[in-house]
Amino acid sequence: MDGSICRKHSCHLCCLETEMELTGADIDRLENMGFSGFYQEIDGIRTLMNRDGRCFFLDRNNLCSVYADRPVGCRSYPLMMELETYEGFLDELCPHAEEFMVDPEDMIALHTIIGELEARR
Numbered sequence: 001m002d003g004s005i006c007r008k009h010s011c012h013l014c015c016l017e018t019e020m021e022l023t024g025a026d027i028d029r030l031e032n033m034g035f036s037g038f039y040q041e042i043d044g045i046r047t048l049m050n051r052d053g054r055c056f057f058l059d060r061n062n063l064c065s066v067y068a069d070r071p072v073g074c075r076s077y078p079l080m081m082e083l084e085t086y087e088g089f090l091d092e093l094c095p096h097a098e099e100f101m102v103d104p105e106d107m108i109a110l111h112t113i114i115g116e117l118e119a120r121r
């Protein structure tokens with residue numbers, strides 16, 4: 001999704017108290033960059049770690065320190081998917097959700113992410 005909307009509003013709300021789930025490719029990519037200790041695994045579900053309520057990767061300037069390599073879920077947000085119907089929707093917890101445009105490629109990417117995450121459960 002378009003990060004320019006986040007930058008326009010200087011918003012980093014979804015990087016606070018994040019519960020973003022990570023794919024195996026996310027973990028491999030970030031570990032290969034030298035990071036460790038950035039995720040937790042509970043009941044087989046791997047999510048980003050927070051430190052003092054902030055995502056492990058959120059820097060002092062409230063910017064993502066791994067923006068170009070951020071997890072695929074972070075790239076897709078605020079687009080989410082209803083798991084029973086596989087319909088996409090924009091998360092109402094994002095204060096600027098109505099400004100995001102959803103194109104078919106976003107939905108295809110989200111299907112791929114959800115498919116991988118579901119396969120682990």
Ligand code: SF4
Binds near residue numbers: 005011013077095
């Ligand atoms: S909450 Fe919405 S506008 Fe704010 S950083 Fe996240 S996606 Fe961007």
Ligand code: SF4
Binds near residue numbers: 071
């Ligand atoms: S990885 Fe980056 S974009 Fe994703 S929650 Fe953390 S700081 Fe935000």
